[in-house]
Amino acid sequence: MKAKPTTHHRPTTALGPVSSSPAPVGAPGRVGGGAEPGATVLPHPQLQVQPYRANGSLVLSANHVHKTYHLGGQSIPVLSGVSLAVRQGQFTTIVGQSGSGKSTLLHLLGTLDRPDRGEICLHKQRIDNLPFRKRDLLRNREIGLIFQFYHLLPELTVLENTLVPFMIRYGVWQYWLRRRQHAEEARELLSRVGLGHRLNHRPNQLSGGERQRTAIARALVTQPKLLLADEPTGNLDAKTGAEVLDLLRQLSEQQQLTVVMVTHDEKIAEQSDQIIRLRDGKVVSATADAA
Numbered sequence: 001m002k003a004k005p006t007t008h009h010r011p012t013t014a015l016g017p018v019s020s021s022p023a024p025v026g027a028p029g030r031v032g033g034g035a036e037p038g039a040t041v042l043p044h045p046q047l048q049v050q051p052y053r054a055n056g057s058l059v060l061s062a063n064h065v066h067k068t069y070h071l072g073g074q075s076i077p078v079l080s081g082v083s084l085a086v087r088q089g090q091f092t093t094i095v096g097q098s099g100s101g102k103s104t105l106l107h108l109l110g111t112l113d114r115p116d117r118g119e120i121c122l123h124k125q126r127i128d129n130l131p132f133r134k135r136d137l138l139r140n141r142e143i144g145l146i147f148q149f150y151h152l153l154p155e156l157t158v159l160e161n162t163l164v165p166f167m168i169r170y171g172v173w174q175y176w177l178r179r180r181q182h183a184e185e186a187r188e189l190l191s192r193v194g195l196g197h198r199l200n201h202r203p204n205q206l207s208g209g210e211r212q213r214t215a216i217a218r219a220l221v222t223q224p225k226l227l228l229a230d231e232p233t234g235n236l237d238a239k240t241g242a243e244v245l246d247l248l249r250q251l252s253e254q255q256q257l258t259v260v261m262v263t264h265d266e267k268i269a270e271q272s273d274q275i276i277r278l279r280d281g282k283v284v285s286a287t288a289d290a291a
């Protein structure tokens with residue numbers, strides 16, 4: 001994937017500063033010598049990557065993240081000190097075998113769950129320790145999420161499903177006032193993902209690829225700069241999966257979208273800018289092309 005010029009950087013989230021803690025160890029400002037002004041952090045041994053988009057701003061980082069599940073009196077350690085860093089416009093894949101903790105990690109990155117220890121930062125601000133309500137707001141405004149099984153609402157049309165993030169953001173009355181403008185935006189986006197002719201279909205009237213395209217449109221309709229995708233092609237046949245992947249790449253390149261995608265498929269991972277390999281709850285390698 002070709003390097004893209006950096007044109008966008010938001011210094012704060014909509015929520016303002018959320019942490020006074022030091023920048024995370026291993027944040028990519030230090031990777032490959034691409035230090036950012038004011039950065040004082042040492043490189044982390046898990047992040048021995050090639051110089052890559054040294055000018056791209058740091059979007060997302062995890063610093064020594066731990067997660068253990070507790071089930072029926074048993075402890076199930078899943079993540080044991082995971083650190084990673086993602087720069088603006090990068091297409092990153094997290095790859096590992098089934099059960100290696102990929103979804104757990106993605107959920108932590110997307111504030112759907114909290115780590116037991118360690119930090120997650122978005123635009124260098126800590127987000128893992130935000131209260132529930134603020135995490136919900138942050139997700140609604142800053143992060144797009146897509147999943148293997150789409151999670152569309154069956155009773156809503158393609159267009160309505162795409163508008164759900166606005167319905168959540170504004171509530172019934174405020175959404176009603178804004179509905180025309182947002183519907184226009186959603187229609188335009190649905191055309192771009194190839195669903196302009198399916199606006200009034202319900203999910204059970206769509207193919208798998210069309211359902212995932214709807215989920216992609218829903219994830220992007222609020223124009224987040226970060227998209228997190230958990231095995232987005234895992235439920236699709238090879239051809240449809242490749243088409244969905246192409247679409248994600250195009251969107252990433254056209255919109256300066258930063259993408260973090262989880263996959264168990266090495267072939268898919270090979271096509272990304274940065275590959276983070278998970279094994280036994282640890283990052284065993286992080287590589288990036290030098291494009």
Ligand code: ADP
Pocket residue numbers: 069070071076078096097098099100101102103104105
């Ligand atoms: P992957 O996405 O790489 O397949 P997951 O992150 O889904 O892996 O799961 C990692 C491990 O954590 C698995 O062994 C799984 O059984 C366990 N696990 C995941 N979620 C929970 C949970 N809510 N409670 C207990 N164990 C869980």
Ligand code: MG
Pocket residue numbers: 102103104
């Ligand atoms: Mg998974």
